[in-house]
Amino acid sequence: MRASRLVSLLLLLQNRGRMTAAQLAAELEVSVRTVYRDTEALAAAGVPLYGDAGHAGGYQLVDGYRTRLTGLTSDEAEALFLSGLPGPAAALGLGPVLAAAQLKVRAALPSELRTHADRIRSRFHLDAPGWYADADPVPFLEQVADAVWRGLVLHVRYRRWKEPTDVDRRLEPYGLVLKAGRWYVVAGPGPRTYRVDQILQLTPSGEEFSIPEGFDLASHWQRAQDDFHARLYQAEALVRLSPRGAERLTGPAARALAETGAEEPDGWIRAVLPVESLDHAHRAFLELGAEIEVLAPVELRAQLADTASKLAALYVE
Structure with a gap:
């Protein structure tokens, strides 16, 4: 040790x-x-x-002293080769660099660790994007990445969801994040988060900027995610779930179930789940069918009951 x-x-x-x-x-x-x-x-x-x-x-x-000792264990060598994402690296223009780096690391490994690394690469493949959606084109990704590396300001034409939709922005790009197959740039002032695929025009500049002292990209992203979920789920629903329905919950709903769930005598579970809105909860809970019963709010219960009645009427012979 x-x-x-x-x-x-x-x-x-x-x-x-x-x-x-x-x-x-x-x-x-x-x-x-x-x-x-x-x-x-x-x-x-x-x-x-x-x-x-x-x-x-x-x-x-002492200046100039370097050691060739890496101390890599078998597990560390495997994790190193597992961490290489060829798709995102290629999108950033770093595909050849990643390949060359892996070749050099592999060549430096002892034969036993080299075998472990080769086994990992042949048996595991990481595919970041989600299913059921084609990847959005990201024509300015390499230019944004270059500005991140070099610490240069960007002037962009950006499309947002609210009016006016197309706006001009001066960005100080602190870092790039790949989330569920989609690229985001965290940029000052602010900082704020921008989808790279929504950049319509981009003009590089020779203006340099400095990232604020103490800024950590991973920590900032986690805080931003927590804040997003806190703002997103501002309502709650009291529900009863069958064991099968409980197993189908994911994300914040699954975490809320683990925190608030209480099993009842009939085996169903009573819990308080976060919801974005009544309409969103209506759509989401319909996917669970008869595996969920909404107890409150009464407006959501009535909305689901009305939908269930209309569905039953469609199938009456």
């Missing part, structure tokens, strides 16, 4: 440069005292590592 941690500490310093003991402890999920012991062990083993005291201090390797 300690050997693996020492390798991780060494690679952190190699890739990030100077780091404080507190930063290393946070990354490695150990105490600062453990970091002190580990750095002493590396120095005693001949690793050219030194530390400076003071507010601007920290540990770092």
Whole structure:
């Protein structure tokens, strides 16, 4: 366990440069005292590592020192090759780069790990887009990606859902996100999220910008998703579900079922489920047929009862 941690500490310093003991402890999920012991062990083993005291201090390797030691385990090698998404990489113009990188990593692996990596690549394929929909053309994706890499402002003509639909925007692209087969760019000021396939025109600029200090793309995206769901599901429905109906729930409804569900004597489950609106809930609950009974709100119960009556009338012989 300690050997693996020492390798991780060494690679952190190699890739990030100077780091404080507190930063290393946070990354490695150990105490600062453990970091002190580990750095002493590396120095005693001949690793050219030194530390400076003071507010601007920290540990770092002697300039120019590099290690070829990767410390890759079998599972890590498999995960590395599993993480490569050829489709998105090609869309970003990085297909040849990804292929070349994987070849180099594969060549550097010991024969046993190379076999594991080849097995993963031959048995698993990741396909990001969803079913039942053709991929939308994204003609400006490479230009947006280039602006992200280089930190350059973009001037775009963008189509949104509300009037006026076509608007001009100045974007400072902080990063790209691929969600369910669709590309989004998170851009300042704001930041705000834009669908890349809704960019109608794009004009690059030579103007540079700086990403705000402390901004983390993954954390921002998670917060944005949480906020979206909080704004999306602003109503609730009290329902009874058969065991089969409960199994068919997905997403926020399934999570709400796990949190609020209570089994009744007949085996059905009473729960409070989030809904976007009465109309949306009406459509969604109809898909469950007789596996769900809505108890409240009364307007939704009446709407479903009316639909059920009309359906029954259609099939009366």
